[in-house]
Amino acid sequence: MTPEFIMDYLVEYRLKGTPYLHYDQLKRRIRDAEKLLSLWQHIVMARRISATQLPLLRTRVPSARNCIPRINITALIQKSCSVVDRLTSSAAETERYEKFDAADYLMDELTLAEAIASSQLEGAATTSRVALEMLKVGRIPRDEGEKMIMGNYRMMNYVSERGSAPFNVEEIQALHRVAIEGISDDKYTPGQFRTVNDKIVVADHQGNVIHTPPDAGTLPDALESLCVFINTPHESAEDETYLHPLVKACIIHFMIGYLHPFKDGNGRTARAMFYWYMLKCGYTAFRYISISKLLKNAPAKYVRAYLYSETDEMDLTYFVNYQCEIVSRAVQEYLDYIQQFIHTRVELRSWLYDSGIFSQINTRQRELATIAINQPGILFTAAEVCARMGVSENTAREDLKKLTALGLMKAMKEGKGNVYLSPRSLFELKKWRGKNDKAASVQDW
Template structure:
């Protein structure tokens, strides 16, 4: 993964005359189409009229320098990280503010309160799976889902990684209202890596001086990043936690909440405080920061599933930020796009599920079914389509529809035999449960009857 270091802005400045400077200072931070270009991108583009590629790069970088916010976070050489907020980035942050800080809002029945736990579990499983696969876990989404839903023990290293990530995401949700401390980060890492490390004793422990940790490109072994020395990590974690917890700074030090969460994500990746599991820990801490800052919709999305589609862009965002004067704007652009795509994915999913439910209910209401389903059974099916996982007992069904126990049981057993309900032990009795894919099963019956 080759990323070319940009030319020196300071050296270029010394070669310019006054007339050239006046021309260059009219150039902004971004290209004409609003992109925050890296040197690798800018050198292959046509510069504005009258400028060389190097002049154009200097002008953009100079504009970025003059607008940047300096952070209390340092690289391994003691230089500060920084970022800029060009209009296109502020627009992306505003979109996340409007879409990510509320509840699931839709005019359709796909987002009822009864669905909340199911959506959360689905998103936790998806994030656990995608985050693990990003780090090399070998398993399938279906196997991971069944393992977690059935509460069975993992059967492979890949499944163990997924289960650990799932538990880590639960940990993040439970601790979202608590300040971040180095101890919390260590606890989170322990959960993420338990039973998966070559050296099990390193779970929940910072790497040591003898641990030769480098970030390499798995395709060719190229060294991409050498993290800070191990003996600096305790102090670096203290500084990072203070930054993460500084939610009420003075107006002149305000940092957008989403920016703060993304920077926390970046810094764990940069510091690489552990021998393994740094990426998974970093992404989990991003969720912690977003939830702590009241972006509640983050409970329902998976950023790792989006990153997994473009892992090279994810890695390049890290590299460009490190190589170009510690400018984290590259990583901010990458991750605001990731978050937006994840939220849009959830919205599209809700719309699709709502449409499925609407079509199924229309079919149930408007089709004679050749006597297959009576009105009581149709009521159970419509409830199950709106709320997968909904349970009904024989007594509950009997009392609701004022029929005999025998009739109520026959209704539910008939739906069970048709594969439209499952039976589950609940305490000393049995309950009939709507499967998560009930709408798909009903759509299959609809097609079969057409």
């Protein structure tokens, strides 16, 4: 381990922005076994010295019988913390939406995105469009996949409304029960922790065991310690125990997944607790930001982030680093969506006035048409319009039919009635204009 070799490593990797490397990644870059071992020993020592220790989360892992989790704050983590501070606070949200007409319609659909994507990440085969229709209409789920999505929707509403009261072990059970109950109770055992008789492992798609959770007998103490950690105000600490809320939310996410307290539904519970903590700390935009949409696009990386932390004596930097990357991308996708929405709304509104359609409808229908044009690609129901516009459900249904006949919306069959879709673009609006085809089925959309 010469100064020259250290400089080569710094120039080749650290100064080029290489992520926080695990031994598994480093060995692919350095072929000399002796140099590899020496370098890794020095890296581990440096990381241990610089890390923030998390003694409340003491765990048992195969590589260390009594291990204290730790974390180093990387440049990527710092950048992500800055992003959420600037762009996802309640003040930023108020400024962003104060000029939107009927912004509640747009917000409603964004709040459903995480419930749908989180269930799809866990294996629900239901398409996003069918799931969205189910949640907006409020129909009874037809299969296990739809039940998973409905359960996640209940859980996301639960954490949004829960507030900042202290968390305890019973609350973790209650959260799981809200999400899982009514899907397959014998399989999931809602709100019940696994027991020593439950042989639970996490396997990949080929059936290879990639994680064996701690013994069920250790769960009571481990979860009690986790709740103490959750309730400790690290964000207001003035010493080395300080943790940014985003970092702490990611750690909570990791610990639920690692401890795996339930027979099933652990991933959904972990992500819900991440969201609860972010909302508790005032980052209100997380009601509309979906991390699961990105996680389900690369599930292997999500799993690997867990494994890297576990196999390096609970260095949680690997997992938090990856989650912060996902959060930054999710925030940017959310902002891009809003910008595209604004652009599309301007195009559609201009066409609506130029086409002369406003002269063919009454004042109430004009208001509804404006809402539809201002909310590209949004599903509407008669019951929803009834509640939001203060009219009878029959009047709401007739107004929606009138706008559909004019080509401003598209009717889609659902059960004995219809749901209505606003156009996603000016091109789609022109395509619909003047057509009176038989309503398409939501299942075919």
